[in-house]
Amino acid sequence: MSWTRYCQSVIRYPQFGFSIDLSRMDVDDAFLAEMQPKIAKAFTDIAALEAGKIVNPDEQRMVGHYWLRNASLAPTEELRKAVTEPLAALKDFAEKVHTGQITSPGGGTFKQILLIGIGGSALGPQLVNDAIGHNSKLPIFFFDNTDPAGMDRVISDLKEVGLGRTLVLVISKSGGTAETRNGMLEAKAAYEAAGLQFGPHAVAVTGEGSKLDKYAIDQKFITRFPMEDWVGGRTSVMSTVGLVPAALQGIDIDSFLAGAAAMDVETRKTDAKTNAAMQLALAWYHAGNGKGEKDMVVLPYKDSLVLFSKYLQQLVMESLGKELDLDGKKVNQGIAVYGNKGSTDQHAYVQQLRDGVHNFFTTFIEVRKGRNGEGIEVEPSTSSADYLQGFLRGTRKALYESGRKSVTISIPEVTPFQLGVLIGLFERTVSFYASLVNINAYHQPGVEAGKKAATTFLELLNAVRGKIIADARTAPEVATELDADPEDVYHCLTHLAANGEVQIALGKDPAGDTFSL
Ligand SMILES: O=P(O)(O)OC[C@H]1O[C@](O)(CO)[C@@H](O)[C@@H]1O
Secondary structure, eight states: OHHHHHHHHEEEEGGGTEEEEOGGGOOOHHHHHHHHHHHHHHHHHHHHHHTTOOOBTTTTBOOOGGGGGOGGGSSSHHHHHHHHHHHHHHHHHHHHHHHTSSOOTTSSOOOEEEEEOOTHHHHHHHHHHHHHOTTOSSOEEEEOSOOHHHHHHHHHHHTTTOGGGEEEEEEESSSOOHHHHHHHHHHHHHHHHTTOOSGGGEEEEEOTTSHHHHHHHHTTOSEEEEOOTTSOGGGOTTSHHHHHHHHHHTOOHHHHHHHHHHHHHHHTSSOGGGOHHHHHHHHHHHHTTTTTOSEEEEEESSGGGTTHHHHHHHHHHHHHOOSBOTTSOBOOOOOOEEEOOTTGGGGTTHHHHHHSOOOEEEEEEEESOOOSSOOOOSBTTBOHHHHHHHHHHHHHHHHHHTTOOEEEEEESSOOHHHHHHHHHHHHHHHHHHHHHTTOOTTOOHHHHHHHHHHHHHHHHHHHHHTTOOSSOEEHHHHHHHHTOOHHHHHHHHHHHHHTTSSEEEOOSSGGGOEEEO
């Protein structure tokens, strides 16, 4: 019975060794029949998207990430060139860095990279590095936050080889993201403290004319690569954002792009039954009633894919997590994504998956090849790879026995091509799912609220700084003077106290704590 169902529901693309098993998602024919009109609309929507329609109405933008791996699909010559020219330029740049035609200002080749970016401007390069960048030509380090201690740690690691031999990539589509700006200024300060000029060690990847672009010109960066407004941050790994670092690392970026293009060819086909991305989108819809009622747990059984769940978290949650649908109706859509790797998670949270709250479905990612080269027997006739496979199959079975659904995606090994295949699959699944639930997957209005509130907090923090005097005062006293919320003022004061700018004397509760110079 389950064997028949498996054979009927597995979709295979043997030409590149891919398969997806949806048999444990229990999607029935009646559901598929009912979804027919929505499926047809999703195919029409994505064809329009790929043809260059403005499918991101709020930002009045096209969505062109599918063109990045097949420029001939781009609707105009200008757009085609916007893909091919930066690609040729970044390959040339990487080649010159590798062959020493571009060297560090102090002489000598660049030996390592510091990438400064956040969200889509870091997650893709981090995934690529972790999955396929092992032993690459230039090791890469990241500033992906505004945490000063985190940056200090990275700078100290970079100093082992030397900042003078470190090429800095500052990546920001908008060119105005605070965390990235802060990281760049922190890196610049570290260079200057070491007696080095920052600009001649740096490269910018950003929108033309952005703040960062202007800064890069002013500071005499080595070069700048453009980032187009029709590529979203979370789908930018195949744009200059992902390809500049990957090419510098010596990763086979043509193969990476070819993998995504190969998946695109299959999932562009309008036969829903054999379209892995459409079937996956339908399975998500079925599992969560089209309302994201079930979370997606991502379990790749391969250490090098450990960041894939984090990468998918942004791709899926920033794309699908929306308050309003395209008709302006309040829908609060989304699918929560979390995960790490198997079989490690077997010893962490799989207990809850099997026995606890039933609010998820699992996406297993199987990598068929265990390792390159010979392995040992850990038991008679049994290898570590056999165990990894055994745990994947065992967990899938045990979950299904207790009514927990799962998808299993299989790839032969983790290569640039296969990583492209996986990314291509999920990008198109997100596009389809967004159509099925009628939302704009390509904007992120919710992120702005937190950014605005942070700006307000920073303004208040400076106002509070100006009110600290020698006399000890409570947060409500300072708040009255500033006509501000006492809790906000309290958090400003405790932050200043923790960083040595004011003294704190604890009272019996926060209202009783006093602060002084
Ligand atoms: O590349 P940027 O413009 O610095 O943005 C970084 C990230 O910030 C976000 O805009 C969210 O604030 C993401 O969508 C994006 O990937």
